[in-house]
Amino acid sequence: MPHTAIPLAATTAGGYLLVAAVMLPVAGILLSLLCGGRHVERTAVLILPLNLAIALFVLISVWQGGEPLIYVVGGWSPPLGVALRGDGLSAVMMVTTAAVACAIAVYALADFLTPAGTIEARSSYVFWPLLLGVCGAMNLVCVGGDLFTLYVAMELLTFAAVPMVSLDGRAETLRAALRYLLFAIVGSILYLLGIALLYGSYGTLDIARLSRLVQPDFATISTLALMTTGLLAKTALFPLHLWLPPAHAGAPAAASAALSALVVKGSFFLVIRLWFDVMPALPGHDGALLLGVLGAAAIIFGGIMALRQPRLKLLVAYSTVAQIGYLFLIFPLAWNAQSGRLESGAALAGGMLQVMSHATAKAGMFMAAGTIYAAFGHDRVDQLAGAGRALPISVLAFVCGGCTLIGLPFGGAFLAKSLLLESPAASEQWWWDWIMFAGSMLTSAYVIVVMTRTLTPARMSQAACASVPRYQQMAALVLALSSLLLSLAAFGVLGIIQIGRPDEAYVVAVTPLSSDAFSIAAILKAFNPVVLGTALAIGHMWRERALAIAADDMASSGKPSHARLALLDRADHALRQWPVGSTSLLFLAIAFGAAMFAAH
């Protein structure tokens, strides 16, 4: 029996912190249900900082102890029982989640607070437990030590996220929530099928045990293909993004921020767990390459679509589609051809940094877009003139978040990109560099378009806009600024993600960043895409203007002005049809299976 060779897991000193991290938000939800009324927001405001404190404690104990925290639930060690495991990756992810959730709560105080003397509204009552639910589920996603616990955590995350989409109860958001829910549960049923097959093959689902047991046989490969595809559906990686734009753009701003910044990262985190921790040798070069190619397609396609969106929140949502793509570039870049497995080195560190930087930047951008919507009553990109004067802090937050996404110094993405390109595989696979360059170019184009529109002085005829509390704008700005300074903060602590990797022989040290990462040349190079992006933005705005004039002419001459759907819009529309989306889901599962099978 191979089981006897694996030592049983035992609870470590700080293990109870993991339990507290999961239980605290759950306790908060129960307390909200019990107390009701205005106690709900008080509970959330109390619990969320505590949650952050616990996450920081976990980070500090992992950092100082140099090994993962483990809690064996009920004293029953795996394979019979279940263990919670908090390693470096979990700690980083938990702190990011908790910090962003706190900022979202500050922002949401304005939208979902029930003032004294008024009757509570459904949305303001429900939002707070849902936010706590997202936090608790994310914590469980981070610390779950076996694949079934992770399945439950992922489902909790979905169940907390879906109602957030339809908080305002409009028909189109209900529809968006339903599409999201249906597509997500299909993804999770594929994951569950994978679990059944995996348990049938190995008799355990504990990650640490499985990582030593997995064999590249037919059942295991189909398992990995099924589970990966299921997770991709939940992460909305292109071409499975059919649910994301309507859901993220339709939700109230605070909810959009939580969905875009946190929820999609949950299922992405499981992909990392599965590929890096459970089966690092299984995917083969082709499997990793397939993920990278999908990521590259997401970057380009999402970027172009973001530029074409007429509404600010849709623009930000499509920008999420593109940014998710970056996360999947780590798989081909972490693949080591010599050892024939994914290695936890610079690429993984860069990927996690990208997760953190996108979480903070995107939450800030959605909040900024939300304040603009609240003030103007709409968020049409071509009618945002005067926003810069009315809401200077929000516009600054949006632009700062945008600069981070472009990869300008010293945002998190700036360092993340150089880390990704520092990995050994990057020298042979030069094309990823080009993809990232093109992605940055598109990102800078849409950020510049928004910046230009908002900084245009308002015309006299424009109606005065509603006032927005200053602390809402400040919450957005704080998030955006922290993302813009992330690489300076992350400089010293990047090594932490390598604590507790299951197979230490294959952990490659993240070099303490060769000094060229912050050299003048590197900084100047980061601005290159902006130059081309500016040209692109000017071209785009000029074209929009020409189209608008043509439409006016047609309207005045009495002819019906038909909406011009360009090829890309049609492609996106077609891809987001349900039959196409679900067929590509099945097709991807087969493609992953074939790619991995060919490798063995």
Add this chain to the structure above:
Amino acid sequence: VSGEILFGFAGAAVIGIGLFGLVTNADALRKLLAFNLIGSGVFLIFGVVARRAAAAGLGGDPVPQAMVITAIVVAFAATAMAIALLNRLFDRTGGATLTDGTEDGGDA
């Protein structure tokens, strides 16, 4: 053919029928039913796994059975939430398809 293999094939067939229904049906309620069908197939496979992985002398491995109970609860919760959303959508629009022709270019 042993009982387990027969059950395994039955599970696979049910999953296949469910997937077909999921892709082809436009109606959200039918999609939900198809999802439940896939779920049943997966649960059946869990049952097979419990038989196959059973230690000598036991009727079945309790761990997959425990997992199936949890998974059934999860699937039930998902179905309940989808039904609630569908109901609300029906109240608002008088229809319950996911296709809509309004702005956003009809994200069907």
